[in-house]
Amino acid sequence: MLNLRSEKWFARKGKDGFIYRAWMKNQGIPDDEFTGKPVIGICNTWSELTPCNAHFRELAESVKRGVLEAGGLPVEFPVMSLGETLIKPTAMLYRNLMSMTVEESIRANPLDGVVLLVGCDKTTPASVMGACSVNLPMIAVSGGAMLTGKHQGRNLGTSDLWRFDAENKSGKLTAEEFRMIEGAMCRSRGHCAVMGTASTMACMIEALGITLPENAAIPAADSRRKVLAQLSGRRIVDMVKEDVKPSDIMTRELFENAVKINAAIGGSTNFMIHLMAIAGRLGVPLTLRDFDHLAKDIPLLANLEPSGKYFMEDFYYAGGLPAVIKELLPHLHGTVRTVSGQTVVENNQNAQCYNRDVIASLDKPFQQKAGTAVVYGNLCKDGAVIKPSAASPHLMKHRGQAVVFETIEDYHERINDPDLDVTEDHILVLKNVGPKGYPGMPEVGNMQLPAKLLQRGITDMIRISDGRMSGTAFGTTFLHVSPESAAGGVLALVREGDWIEVDVEERRLHLDVSDEELEKRRETWKPLPEPTDRGYVKMFLDYVQQAHKGMDLDFLQGSSGSEVTRDSH
Numbered sequence: 302m303l304n305l306r307s308e309k310w311f312a313r314k315g316k317d318g319f320i321y322r323a324w325m326k327n328q329g330i331p332d333d334e335f336t337g338k339p340v341i342g343i344c345n346t347w348s349e350l351t352p353c354n355a356h357f358r359e360l361a362e363s364v365k366r367g368v369l370e371a372g373g374l375p376v377e378f379p380v381m382s383l384g385e386t387l388i389k390p391t392a393m394l395y396r397n398l399m400s401m402t403v404e405e406s407i408r409a410n411p412l413d414g415v416v417l418l419v420g421c422d423k424t425t426p427a428s429v430m431g432a433c434s435v436n437l438p439m440i441a442v443s444g445g446a447m448l449t450g451k452h453q454g455r456n457l458g459t460s461d462l463w464r465f466d467a468e469n470k471s472g473k474l475t476a477e478e479f480r481m482i483e484g485a486m487c488r489s490r491g492h493c494a495v496m497g498t499a500s501t502m503a504c505m506i507e508a509l510g511i512t513l514p515e516n517a518a519i520p521a522a523d524s525r526r527k528v529l530a531q532l533s534g535r536r537i538v539d540m541v542k543e544d545v546k547p548s549d550i551m552t553r554e555l556f557e558n559a560v561k562i563n564a565a566i567g568g569s570t571n572f573m574i575h576l577m578a579i580a581g582r583l584g585v586p587l588t589l590r591d592f593d594h595l596a597k598d599i600p601l602l603a604n605l606e607p608s609g610k611y612f613m614e615d616f617y618y619a620g621g622l623p624a625v626i627k628e629l630l631p632h633l634h635g636t637v638r639t640v641s642g643q644t645v646v647e648n649n650q651n652a653q654c655y656n657r658d659v660i661a662s663l664d665k666p667f668q669q670k671a672g673t674a675v676v677y678g679n680l681c682k683d684g685a686v687i688k689p690s691a692a693s694p695h696l697m698k699h700r701g702q703a704v705v706f707e708t709i710e711d712y713h714e715r716i717n718d719p720d721l722d723v724t725e726d727h728i729l730v731l732k733n734v735g736p737k738g739y740p741g742m743p744e745v746g747n748m749q750l751p752a753k754l755l756q757r758g759i760t761d762m763i764r765i766s767d768g769r770m771s772g773t774a775f776g777t778t779f780l781h782v783s784p785e786s787a788a789g790g791v792l793a794l795v796r797e798g799d800w801i802e803v804d805v806e807e808r809r810l811h812l813d814v815s816d817e818e819l820e821k822r823r824e825t826w827k828p829l830p831e832p833t834d835r836g837y838v839k840m841f842l843d844y845v846q847q848a849h850k851g852m853d854l855d856f857l858q859g860s861s862g863s864e865v866t867r868d869s870h
């Protein structure tokens with residue numbers, strides 16, 4: 302006999318059972334559905350304001366079909382949804398709030414298991430974080446990437462936006478063509494078609510063992526995406542019967558696998574922040590240093606934009622994530638179990654690669670070392686990160702003078718000033734774009750170069766900030782400087798003309814200013830005033846942790862479990 306959590310609602314006698322069942326019956330649910338059937342919540346991040354997830358109502362229908370086939374009762378419910386492109390000032394400000402809506406919606410309701418429908422960048426970590434803090438059986442299904450954009454015979458993905466913007470500014474592209482490209486780039490349902498943060502997250506959850514194999518790469522428009530959703534609906538019912546919880550699956554081993562797999566695919570730097578936040582919910586130890594040390598010998602096996610050439614669609618046709626995992630098996634924990642009921646080896650050992658120009662073999666990688674480097678120094682005592690695969694080799698070791706912007710507004714105001722004293726050897730330093738400083742840590746770390754350098758054909762220079770960078774962006778950018786300037790980090794004390802030394806090989810980021818001088822500067826330093834003293838943003842400012850800890854609110858770490866002891870009537 303199944304011992305179902307939902308029976309605490311639906312198997313009740315008397316007034317309470319009446320209330321719990323009667324109102325559900327208004328949806329046309331027969332009486333016998335309330336006995337002995339796992340109730341499966343479909344946690345839907347659908348929203349027309351999250352264009353990447355706008356097709357999720359349809360995807361939910363496929364999940365429902367699977368749940369019904371396996372003898373469960375599917376119930377779809379909405380949670381807060383975050384779209385990268387529309388939400389101001391940055392979707393990251395609300396990731397933790399969204400995770401709270403997921404967590405509380407799952408715990409408060411008569412659910413035995415959950416299917417998370419996730420897509421656009423933040424919707425994945427927020428949903429997983431929330432679900433982990435309840436720890437009911439859970440499986441995730443991504444919405445899939447868009448088809449490759451096409452424009453005048455050229456392939457396009459979101460990463461090209463940064464190039465088009467630069468071409469538009471330097472006069473290479475007409476305003477009319479710039480406008481036409483909008484429709485060509487986003488021509489199908491799904492999330493960004495490159496290995497940006499959304500696809501990185503889709504790979505992350507497959508690597509963490511909480512999706513069925515192939516989840517990461519099937520395009521949103523491909524009917525096999527619906528098949529995967531249906532199979533996931535079937536599988537969650539069995540997971541409830543087997544009582545397989547996230548904490549059973551997502552052990553340190555799978556987190557280590559995820560870090561290595563992310564390096565091999567050249568995933569987004571945002572991955573680090575989200576993975577640490579998820580680990581924090583489960584109590585799995587994971588530090589910023591782990592990312593560097595676990596991945597430092599992992600080669601780049603995927604040739605995908607923004608670091609490489611191809612798109613998510615090509616990635617799927619070439620074999621998708623299973624083909625990468627199969628290559629990487631010698632580096633991975635292979636015997637750990639995933640939600641499929643099979644181990645990592647069993648899930649992936651029969652994967653095939655159909656295009657070696659897209660997915661490399663372990664002995665002929667696209668790049669020998671692909672991991673994100675974590676650098677330390679007086680400028681970032683708790684670390685800063687750089688993605689070498691998206692950076693310029695000639696800038697990996699450099700000494701240059703700082704051109705300092707106090708805020709992003711200051712940067713916008715002055716960056717294209719022809720009188721700005723800047724050359725390609727300078728280092729652009731941007732302050733006050735960290736978790737508290739903005740607030741929400743926006744993706745502005747890949748600051749556009751000064752127009753006068755772009756016009757001279759310069760395409761890269763060193764940039765340092767406490768902000769993030771879009772997973773679709775590239776450049777020699779040191780990001781996530783921790784502690785951030787708004788929290789009194791040394792970054793706050795950098796002045797125009799200071800010398801900065803960068804040495805990625807040595808993992809070093811150093812401000813060449815004496816400790817005495819820095820102490821003197823600190824005496825006159827004042828943080829910017831907080832932007833508000835009320836609402837969620839106030840709570841965020843009071844409790845958000847620094848980037849090197851995953852930026853969760855400190856009191857959200859850990860789990861409250863699934864038990865609710867009190868009734869509502």
Ligand code: FES
Binds near residue numbers: 420499
């Ligand atoms: Fe949603 Fe890129 S904007 S994934």
Ligand code: MG
Binds near residue numbers: 497498499773
């Ligand atoms: Mg993004």
